[in-house]
Amino acid sequence: xxxxxLAQLLKNISASYTILGENKxxxxxxxxxxxxxxxxxxxxxxxxxxxxxxxxxxxxxxIAKHLDELFRTGQSCHFNEVLSKVPSTVFPxxxxxxxxxxxxxxxxQAFHLKDPKTVFExxxxxxxxxxxxxxxxxxxxxxxLILEGIMLYEKGSIKEQRVSLYDADQxxxxxxxxxxxxxxxxxxxxxxxxxxxxATIGDIDIACVADKPEDVIKHFLRFPHQTIIDQGDHGAxxxxxxxxxxxxxxxDRRRYGAMLQYFxxxxxxxxxxxSYAQEQGLSxxxxxxxxxxxxxxxxCETEEDLYRALGLPWISPELREDRGEIxxxxxxxLPNLIHVDDIKGDLHMHxxxxxxxxxxxxxxxxxxxxxxxHALGYDYIxxxxxxxxxxxxxxxxxxxxxxxxxxxxxxxxxxxxxNTKDASVSLYILCEVDILPDGTLALPVEAFEFVxxxxxxxxxxxxxxxxxxxxxxxxxxxxxxxxxxxxxPTGRLLLKREGIDADWKEIMRVAKERDIAMEIxxxxxxxxxxDLLVRDAINMGVSLCIDTDSHEVHQMEFMRYGVDVARRGWxxxxxxxxxxxxxxxxxxxxKT
DNA sequence: GCCGTTTTCGGCCCGACTGTTTTCAGTCG
Numbered sequence: 001x002x003x004x005x006l007a008q009l010l011k012n013i014s015a016s017y018t019i020l021g022e023n024k025x026x027x028x029x030x031x032x033x034x035x036x037x038x039x040x041x042x043x044x045x046x047x048x049x050x051x052x053x054x055x056x057x058x059x060x061x062x063i064a065k066h067l068d069e070l071f072r073t074g075q076s077c078h079f080n081e082v083l084s085k086v087p088s089t090v091f092p093x094x095x096x097x098x099x100x101x102x103x104x105x106x107x108x109q110a111f112h113l114k115d116p117k118t119v120f121e122x123x124x125x126x127x128x129x130x131x132x133x134x135x136x137x138x139x140x141x142x143x144x145l146i147l148e149g150i151m152l153y154e155k156g157s158i159k160e161q162r163v164s165l166y167d168a169d170q171x172x173x174x175x176x177x178x179x180x181x182x183x184x185x186x187x188x189x190x191x192x193x194x195x196x197x198x199a200t201i202g203d204i205d206i207a208c209v210a211d212k213p214e215d216v217i218k219h220f221l222r223f224p225h226q227t228i229i230d231q232g233d234h235g236a237x238x239x240x241x242x243x244x245x246x247x248x249x250x251x252d253r254r255r256y257g258a259m260l261q262y263f264x265x266x267x268x269x270x271x272x273x274x275s276y277a278q279e280q281g282l283s284x285x286x287x288x289x290x291x292x293x294x295x296x297x298x299x300c301e302t303e304e305d306l307y308r309a310l311g312l313p314w315i316s317p318e319l320r321e322d323r324g325e326i327x328x329x330x331x332x333x334l335p336n337l338i339h340v341d342d343i344k345g346d347l348h349m350h351x352x353x354x355x356x357x358x359x360x361x362x363x364x365x366x367x368x369x370x371x372x373x374h375a376l377g378y379d380y381i382x383x384x385x386x387x388x389x390x391x392x393x394x395x396x397x398x399x400x401x402x403x404x405x406x407x408x409x410x411x412x413x414x415x416x417x418x419n420t421k422d423a424s425v426s427l428y429i430l431c432e433v434d435i436l437p438d439g440t441l442a443l444p445v446e447a448f449e450f451v452x453x454x455x456x457x458x459x460x461x462x463x464x465x466x467x468x469x470x471x472x473x474x475x476x477x478x479x480x481x482x483x484x485x486x487x488x489p490t491g492r493l494l495l496k497r498e499g500i501d502a503d504w505k506e507i508m509r510v511a512k513e514r515d516i517a518m519e520i521x522x523x524x525x526x527x528x529x530x531d532l533l534v535r536d537a538i539n540m541g542v543s544l545c546i547d548t549d550s551h552e553v554h555q556m557e558f559m560r561y562g563v564d565v566a567r568r569g570w571x572x573x574x575x576x577x578x579x580x581x582x583x584x585x586x587x588x589x590x591k592t
Numbered sequence: 593g594c595c596g597t598t599t600t601c602g603g604c605c606c607g608a609c610t611g612t613t614t615t616c617a618g619t620c621g
Contacts, residue, residue, distance in 0.1 A: 025604055029593035060594045098610095100619050137618090141611055262606095267621070274605040279597085285606055330597075 001071070003037050003044055010034035010063075013079060015094055015101035016086040032058040039268075041532045045071060057322075089113045092120070096149040103138075110135055120150050161202075163244065164494050166524030166561060168194055168201035171244055175206055175223055179248070182219040184212045186253070191263040196317045197564035199527045200494055205247045205263060213250040220248045255287055257300035261307075262286035268322035269315075276326055277310050284310070318567040323535075335570045340563045342573040344581060346373065346556055347382035347430065348455055348487060348519065348547030355405055358434060358442065359386040359459060364553035366409060366427075370416045372553050373425045379582040380426035382547075383409065384455050384487075387433045387443045395444035402431070402443075402450040426582060428452045428589070432487060437461040439475030441483075448482050453589060455519070455547075457487030462500050470503040474510050484589060485545050486511060488521040488528040496525070504533055508540045515591065517545035517577050520569075522562025523555070534569025543588075544576045 014030035017023075036058040037044055047053050048071050053064050070076040086105070093104035111126055113119050126132050127143045176188045189195065191205040210216040217236050221228060223246075225238040235249035251259050262270065262285070274284045283290040288299040289309040300306040304314045312329045316337055319325040328334055349369055350362030366383060373381045388401050409429045417423045431451045434442035435458045443454065456476045464472065477483060489507075490499030511518055518537050521528045526549065529537065537544060546562035548555055566576065573579040577588055 023593080026593050028604070032594080058594070062593055098619070102618060137612065139612060145610085265621095271605055278603095278605075283606075287607090327597095 001045060003040055006044055006067075007034045007038035009079065010037060011094070012091050013082055015090065015104075016082050018101040019086050019090070019105045020082075029058070030063075033063050035268075041530070087114070089116045089119050092116050093123075096146065096153050098145050098149040106135065106137070107132070120154065124150060161243075162200040162495060164524050165194070165197060165199055165201055165527070165564070166558075168204055168244075171240065171242075171246070172204050172206065175204070175220075175246055175248075178223050179206070179208055179216070179220065182210070182216055184210045184216055185219075186210060187256070189260060191260070192265055195264045196266065196320055197568060199530065199565070203245045203247060205249075207249050207251060207256075207260060207263065209253050209256050210250050216250050217248070254301060255299045257302040257305050258284075258288045259286050261300075261303045264317050264320065266321050269320035269325070272322045272326050273310070280310065282310060316567065318564065319570065321568075336572050337567045338563055338571050338573045338576060338579065340560050342576070342579040343378070343546065343559055343563065345378045345380040345382070345426075345578045345585065346548050346550070346559065347380075347428065347485060347545055347578060348384045348432065348521070349381065349550040349556070350385055350432075351383055353383075353385060353405065353408065355385070355401060356388050357386045358389045360551065361385070362551040364550075366412050367416050368553040369550070369556070370413070370423075370425050370427065371420065372556050374420065374423060376556065378425055380428060380585060382428035382430045382453070382455075384430040384432040387431055387441075387447075390442050390444075395446050398444055399446040399450065402447040405429075406450040426586075430455055432457060433483075434459050435472060435476040437464065437472065439472040439479075441476055441479050445480065448480055451482060453482050453484040454480065455485040455487040456483050457489075457519075458491050458500065462491050462497070464500070466501045466503060469500050470506055473502060473507050477507070477510050477514060477516055483514075483516060485517045485519050485547075487519045487547075488523075488526050488549070489518055490528050490530065490533070492528050492530070493525050494527060499528070499530070504536060505540070508537055508542045511537075512540055512542045515543065515588070517543040520544055520546045520562045520565050521549050522546060522558045522560070522565070523549040524558060524561055527561060527565050529565070529569075531565050531568035534566060534571060538569065538571055538575045544571060545578050546576055547578075 010030050011034040014027050014034060017027045017030065036056055040056060044056065047056060048067065053059060053067060066076045066078050070079065087108050089108045090104045093099050093107065094101065107113065107123065111122070113122050123146065127147050130143065132138050132143045132146065133140050172190050172194055179185050179188045185208050187209040189207050191207050193201050194204060208216065213234060217231065220236055221238065224241065226241050227239045228236065229239060229245070230237040235247065237245060237247045239245050277284045277289065281292050283292050288297045289306060290297045298309050300309065307314045313332065313334060315325050315329050315334065351366045351369060352362050352364060353366065354361065369381060369383065388398050390398065406429055409427065413427045429452050431443060432455045435456050436442055437460065441456060477486060492499035518529055520534060534544065544566065546559065546566060548558040548562065550556050550558065577585060580588065
């Protein structure tokens, strides 16, 4: 049973309780549990197997007991009983926006809708006959709303179409610079998941401070768009030609901080923050912090004001996921998050050096990479072309190819240094070596003589079972002392491919033991390790290395996205090997 | 039904919007 199915089940229980008129806090409890499960990154089944089901927030004794029965026997008597008290036709209707438990039940009861399979067709027919408007509490508008909801659902547009953080950033930056060109605009910020730097983004929300909202909104609508969805006094929503929705809201300066905080989220962070405020007799909303007894509202111009009003230090948006950040803020021990300026080198890049590679080459010359690194102020870089094709070649032949390659890079490096003023970037000649399905490396041991170090990574057989996969990776990590980095560890491709299934704790234990860095691959399609595993890694004392996996020199700017992931994983500079200056890094790199 | 920096009992986030009402219930984010 997947988390998604489980979350759906819990939602249905909550809806059933709503219909049955249960205690409303019980309903909220099931809703919370459902949402918690939905946003969990580990499988509930697995946590249950490890006896850690209580660690899931919102799941306590009662729900845990039902889940235990469900996982053991495939059934839960209690859940079944609750669900059986509500006509099953209700549940598909809940997926339609605008229809909640009460309305769904009213409809099902009033029209004796018995077949969940045809319920949408039945409702549509009833709307055509204007039967629904006759129902008490419903009207003409309701009919239209329900119809639109069903159409939307059937078109599948409910299924959120997300884009990568990078793509969202491109769009947002264009909109933001467009807005900044208007003289009345004093400040522009991204909101929501974009500001929290989540790996994938739904809608793009932007806020600005401005004097003349009408003019500013008019200016916003001059941004090339397909349709205007909404336009009001304080904002507007448009759909761009690429189908992305962009939402702008205009606010006055006095309450901007409260607004920014509110719309940055996450929802879970805000809920937690509000209950924390409540304990102090305060109430937080997008308008400010209210003293409940006196009713006095403190407007907040900045987010710092708002957090200060609650007795907290400002919390960086990347941390606002309700993963303990409020607790550590209370104690005044928020992490000193890494910044892109802390990075001193990029160890995973591909150049256009032509040789019989097993995967793709890069597009830029190593000189370009060196010069770009120089411009970025880096101390060192690593070139990590893929290992050569191994089929049909002897170990000896591969070693020769690698020897020639090594010599070539050394020559080029000498040449670059000679021709570059103040050249101070060190070059490591690495190789990105495939971890083959059986856990051996795709570079024969003879060839390791001709690399300074190796990044090992998986490029095939992603669907092995957990046990085999774990064994495979550990075997690769321990295959050769020159293995220093485990590249894009989960192999995920955002919005395209799920990551591998592996025992991360075990892998991290080995990485720690061998002092191998786990990579945070900053390539926008990867962002791998994911933020939660990043946090596990630092908690286990595993070192990280943030690399761009550049295949073209300008992609070295992707570093920022890797740093975003790191920040979401609570990473400080000390956790990351490539924040170290040349000599310190070198000692780590060649310690074997 | 969950949960704990005044609590193992007594609370539970906040406000907007919409359509239907004539003061509010339901839904949403």
